[in-house]
Amino acid sequence: MDAVHANYPFLDASREAVREADLGLAELVTAGGSGDARHPAVERGVQRVERALLDGSVDLPEGQRHPGVQAELLSYPVARVLVSLLDAPGAIDKYATAEARTAHERFVADFETLDDDARAPDDGKVPLRYVLREFDLADRVDLSGRGGDGRDDRTERDDGVAMAVTAYLRLASGFEGERWRLVTRALADGWVSLAREELHELLREAVRQRVADGLPTRVPEQIAAGLTDEVAELEDAFSEIDVTRDIDVLAPERFPPCASGLVERAQSGADLPPHAEFALVSFLASANADDEQLAALTGAETEAELRALRYRAERVSDESGAQYAPPSCATMQAYGECPVADEDSSIEDPRCETISHPLTYYEDALADAE
Ligand code: SF4
Structure with missing residues (x-):
């Protein structure tokens, strides 16, 4: 068992590490016993789901001590079981999206420090080629940007890469936005040109699909019974905030401090930092900010910044109105x-x-103003 398994618990190698740990879920769930503390993996599994659904991330909150590689890794199967037992609309989709979002933040940072061509994880980090192999993309992504036949059509960006069109369609089909439509992209001989960041976004989608795969999982009765308190705790946390609120006025002068x-x-x-950016974008999306207002309030100026911002705003809200609620006051305080x-700070309110x-x-501030 290695730090990389805890950082990326959806990898095949991580599943293997869980199997080798030979600690059954039933054992974990009952490990605390009556009156005893929960097993650290169960405690962290509850937090993983709560953070995923309320904050859009499964990272440990800043300042919290790492529970150890084993507990962190085992918290992933615990979280999958918990999210399967939850009666909350869109829970599975939000959970898988949050796992993918956290993985994306981690692997983008890893790719910056490791050589693309490194073949194995190093010090808990994953290199790009390793991730491509993991998702069966090693032969479907050409990091030279030339496509499989050596063609060179890197007209837009020097750092461009190319992806086989079948793989592109599998990963990009769920993405919204004009730029992901195949007709708007440079396509030649079955290869689609991409910027590096777009490749990373498609890898995030590969993670999301893998996490969502098999959910909800069938949970044996003994395990479900052992997690009754944890499920009730999570359902209570979600009922604190009505995630289907419909605020339709954008009035920055009424924003909280x-x-x-x-x-x-x-x-x-x-x-x-990512948690603050998520808090801001999800708050603005909940406050019904359109693209122009989002750009004005976040200071985004370049087309790339605007595109990234629009994408993030799309990911925190969907057409049905269900949203990632912005973090609660307690979470903001913890951040x-x-x-x-x-x-x-001398700010009082x-x-x-x-x-x-x-x-x-x-x-409340809007209601008072009205
Ligand atoms: S108490 Fe809540 S609303 Fe007020 S500033 Fe803090 S996080 Fe914002």
Whole structure:
């Protein structure tokens, strides 16, 4: 068992490591016994699902101690079982998307430090070719951008790559947006030209598909019974915030201090960490910001920034109106992104004492203004 298995628990090698650990789920679930603490893998599995559905990420919250490679790895099968038992609309899709989003953040960082051609994981990190092989894409992606026959059509970007069209269609078919439509892309001899970041987005989709595959899983009665408390805890957490809220007014002057602060930092060109960026984009998407407003409030200027932003906003909301709710006040405080709770900040806001979610703050502020 290796750190890479904990970082990427959906890999074939990670499944093998779980098998080798020879710790059955029933054993984990009952390990705590009555009155005892939960097994760390179960504790982290609950957190994994809660973070996935409420925050769109399965990363450990900043500052939380790593539970250890084994507990982190085993929390993945626990989370799959929990999400299968949950009675929450869109839970599986959101869970798989959050696993994929976290993996994407990790492997993009890994690719920056490891050589593309490295063949094996190193120090918990994965190289690009390893990930391509994992998803059966080794022969379907050409990192030279020339396509399988050596053709060179890198007209737009020096860092372009090419993907076989069948693989492209399998991965991009669920993506929304004009740029993913095959007719809008350079295509020659069965190869589609891509920018590196687009390849990374398609790999994220490959992860999402793998995580979603087989969910909901059939859960044996003994295990379901052992997880009754955990499922109830998760259902309680989700009922705290109505994720189908329909706010249709964008009034930045009514934003809570946390959202105003993030807007200010983004507009001044600060590089927001991923959790803060997610909090901002999901808040703005929930507040019904359109593309132009999103760009204005986040300071996005270049076409690439706008495209990435639009994509992220699309991923946190969907046409049915179901959304990733922005993080709650408790989560914002844990992130260190709540200025009211920050002892070093002089910002005070009496409304913050009456609510537990930034969207509730915004709704109340809008209602007062009306
Ligand atoms: S208390 Fe909640 S709404 Fe108010 S600033 Fe903090 S996170 Fe935002």
